[in-house]
Amino acid sequence: MTTTLLYDGSLNGLLTAIFTIYDQKINLPIISKASLTQKNLFDGTEIITTDIDKAQRVWKRFKSLCNHRDSHQVYCAFLSEITGMENTIYEYIKMTFRAQKAPSGDFTDPVVLKIAQAAKMVGREKHRMEAFVRFHLIDNKTYYANIEPDFNVLPLITKHFKNRYADQNWIIYDLSRNYGISYDQKTIHEVHIEFKAPKGQRGILNTISSSLQNNLAMKTDYKELENNYQDLWNMYFKSTNIESRKNLKLHLQHVPRRYWKYLSEKM
Amino acid sequence: MNYERIKEKLEILADAAKYDVSCSSSGSKRQNKNKGLGDSSGMGICHTYTEDGRCVSLLKILLTNVCIFDCAYCVTRKSNDIKRAAFTVQEVVDLTINFYRRNYIEGLFLSSGIFKSPDATMERLIRVAKKLRKEENFNGYIHLKSIPGASDELMQEAGLYADRLSVNIEIPTKAGLKLLAPDKDHKDFIKPMKAVQNSIQIYKSEKKLIKKTPIYAPAGQSTQMIVGATGESDRDIMYSANFFYNKFQMKRVYYSGYIPVANDSRLPAIGTEVPMMRENRLYQTDWLLRFYGFNVQEILNDKHQNLDMDIDPKLSWALRNLDQFPVDINKADKRMIARVPGIGMRSVSKIISARRYRKLNWEHLKAIGISMNRSKYFMVCDSREFESRDLTGSKIKNLIMLNSKSKYHKNFNHQLNLFA
Numbered sequence: 001m002t003t004t005l006l007y008d009g010s011l012n013g014l015l016t017a018i019f020t021i022y023d024q025k026i027n028l029p030i031i032s033k034a035s036l037t038q039k040n041l042f043d044g045t046e047i048i049t050t051d052i053d054k055a056q057r058v059w060k061r062f063k064s065l066c067n068h069r070d071s072h073q074v075y076c077a078f079l080s081e082i083t084g085m086e087n088t089i090y091e092y093i094k095m096t097f098r099a100q101k102a103p104s105g106d107f108t109d110p111v112v113l114k115i116a117q118a119a120k121m122v123g124r125e126k127h128r129m130e131a132f133v134r135f136h137l138i139d140n141k142t143y144y145a146n147i148e149p150d151f152n153v154l155p156l157i158t159k160h161f162k163n164r165y166a167d168q169n170w171i172i173y174d175l176s177r178n179y180g181i182s183y184d185q186k187t188i189h190e191v192h193i194e195f196k197a198p199k200g201q202r203g204i205l206n207t208i209s210s211s212l213q214n215n216l217a218m219k220t221d222y223k224e225l226e227n228n229y230q231d232l233w234n235m236y237f238k239s240t241n242i243e244s245r246k247n248l249k250l251h252l253q254h255v256p257r258r259y260w261k262y263l264s265e266k267m
Numbered sequence: 268m269n270y271e272r273i274k275e276k277l278e279i280l281a282d283a284a285k286y287d288v289s290c291s292s293s294g295s296k297r298q299n300k301n302k303g304l305g306d307s308s309g310m311g312i313c314h315t316y317t318e319d320g321r322c323v324s325l326l327k328i329l330l331t332n333v334c335i336f337d338c339a340y341c342v343t344r345k346s347n348d349i350k351r352a353a354f355t356v357q358e359v360v361d362l363t364i365n366f367y368r369r370n371y372i373e374g375l376f377l378s379s380g381i382f383k384s385p386d387a388t389m390e391r392l393i394r395v396a397k398k399l400r401k402e403e404n405f406n407g408y409i410h411l412k413s414i415p416g417a418s419d420e421l422m423q424e425a426g427l428y429a430d431r432l433s434v435n436i437e438i439p440t441k442a443g444l445k446l447l448a449p450d451k452d453h454k455d456f457i458k459p460m461k462a463v464q465n466s467i468q469i470y471k472s473e474k475k476l477i478k479k480t481p482i483y484a485p486a487g488q489s490t491q492m493i494v495g496a497t498g499e500s501d502r503d504i505m506y507s508a509n510f511f512y513n514k515f516q517m518k519r520v521y522y523s524g525y526i527p528v529a530n531d532s533r534l535p536a537i538g539t540e541v542p543m544m545r546e547n548r549l550y551q552t553d554w555l556l557r558f559y560g561f562n563v564q565e566i567l568n569d570k571h572q573n574l575d576m577d578i579d580p581k582l583s584w585a586l587r588n589l590d591q592f593p594v595d596i597n598k599a600d601k602r603m604i605a606r607v608p609g610i611g612m613r614s615v616s617k618i619i620s621a622r623r624y625r626k627l628n629w630e631h632l633k634a635i636g637i638s639m640n641r642s643k644y645f646m647v648c649d650s651r652e653f654e655s656r657d658l659t660g661s662k663i664k665n666l667i668m669l670n671s672k673s674k675y676h677k678n679f680n681h682q683l684n685l686f687a
Contacts (some may be wrong), residue, residue, distance in 0.1 A: 104625070131313055139577070164304045165368070166304070167304050229369060232274060240282070242319045245524075
């Protein structure tokens, strides 16, 4: 009989679930996000309460059995939020514990291949966000950007932006997951913004009239300066294109339509 | 800032700079220091792509499009009747910083028409870079053009602020250069390359002894050649590229399909199609030389002066060397696996690492993601079934092309009919 373990969606929650599987010797476990699963009345459902100590024990043991690249791939695969990935991660950790060594590079194994492929997708999205974040100066010192990445990549891009924009205050907000990171030239904080607008119209959108207005109060002079730079950028984008080499297929391959919403040059 | 005026200049000077194809922003080791602005120690980033599918990574502009030279292939040539403009040093600095802070760009690519003299032009380019580094504490990427004919001292200074320096050779053959750019001398292109290469070596060896030695052009040098302007063969182009890679340790050679910008009897007429497919094949060859361990003579030689347009250069080489195949995926060394058509370098390392665990069969190889259509004729693995017919090169080519759909299909459709 299978047992379904419901966790809170956090990495520590998942690791606690894995701890529980070993602790209670659960056969045929299925790990699933509590928010995605309707509570059913069938037996064999266990609700996991995240326990950082237990989670850390699993993670530490796992890390001691693999190299940094392997554990990072597993972390990236977790951030993919792909349905069922929890169970692939559990399989991977189980294989590692059993063999006392991570199966790194065994691409003939479907579990290893699946983790590697998910990690690659997440890595690609991370890189895209490092490229597609567009900051807007919203007051005399804060640069703000909103994104809607396919995967939960904010934890992965923090370091990049912290190193790069060490001398400015900035906020990058993930509208689809409703949290952001903010930097005050010293430390990184997680932030939540209460938007008044309904979903889909929040933040700074890339439309001609509404650029820089939606529910982010801005002083008029900043708004004008911002629009000027955005204009210059759009102008640059247009002038640097070579008409006789037009290749829209290639263009779309690199900048898929779903990202256009926040790219001012694609207005 | 006079916004309208800047906008007009930007339009002219970005438009004039766009024929320079170099776009890379990688390979530098410049880290953020003293909590300044920017960091270019990581991967290169393409911040957006224009509708021609090329990436936008740097703010690529000319300082001015005023030029004393009259090179036939160039849009800013003296005799061309176009609007001229020039940025001030401060304007370029402001644009770069403000674009960078908004995460539009990785840095600046600054080139220029040659106004007054090569030294005066080079000196002005250096002033922009110096200001960005010294006054703005800017650690983003800076690519400066080495102006042909500039003095060695200026080149030596340029590398202290720039991450990359480049001189575009433009015309791959000396004869072609004489025809299209009579006032330019081949030696003028080589001289700044040499100066920069020397300095890179000196700073590198000094850095080994004294840790405080500043970094000098950490992303090295690159150059560019125009393809299809003077009737040169692919062999001419790749042999000169090879020369620059070996002789000057170039990080990159770029190939730019000629875009007709003048009505000149020496050049293809305006409206002639840009040779994009040829350009693509040249880049593939370039990759084979730099990453796959091929020798240029293996791909292009007296017998094969031009690349095949309908198939990629690796497949073309394999078909000419069928005696070296099939390769046993479970035993062959890395070098030979990399030579199998349809297997890229990423798959090569996946294969090498996976076969330590068990012998690979077709299913494994498919899952890893190699192109079976092209590769299956050239390898054997741990499966009973494999291509056992004794096929000739042209037969294999035909089979592969029947089962593939190339983005360039329309260009060689008629050729396929000849073989069928």
